[in-house]
Amino acid sequence: MSRETCFRLCPLTSLPDRSARGFSIHRQGTELDLLVVREGPRIHAYVNSCPHTGATLDWVPHQFLDAEGKHIQCATHGALFRLRDGYCVFGPCAGQSLTPVPVEVVDEDVVIRTVVKR
Numbered sequence: 001m002s003r004e005t006c007f008r009l010c011p012l013t014s015l016p017d018r019s020a021r022g023f024s025i026h027r028q029g030t031e032l033d034l035l036v037v038r039e040g041p042r043i044h045a046y047v048n049s050c051p052h053t054g055a056t057l058d059w060v061p062h063q064f065l066d067a068e069g070k071h072i073q074c075a076t077h078g079a080l081f082r083l084r085d086g087y088c089v090f091g092p093c094a095g096q097s098l099t100p101v102p103v104e105v106v107d108e109d110v111v112i113r114t115v116v117k118r
């Protein structure tokens, strides 16, 4: 048996265009690190884990984007990932992708829904 759990991460207004924030959610006794990035009207969320080594992407809390705000940049070896789909366009994991997490905006809040097994 499973049920859906909803996590309200932040107000949409706290996430300006071409910015990102990190979050940790707790589910079933484990912690899941995420990043959420805004690209115009679209919101994307990914697991905060680089496909190269599994390292977290940020070296300073909430610092995920390159200087131009065009890509997510891994702090460890500089891999660059597209905002819209997490696809790596440069670096040691080129051709791989970040793990997407379904995200939506509900009542002006950024919301993650996950399925939790009982």
Ligand code: FES
Pocket: 050, 051, 052, 053, 054, 055, 074, 075, 076, 077, 078, 079, 091, 092, 093
């Ligand atoms: S750990 Fe991310 S590019 Fe190496």
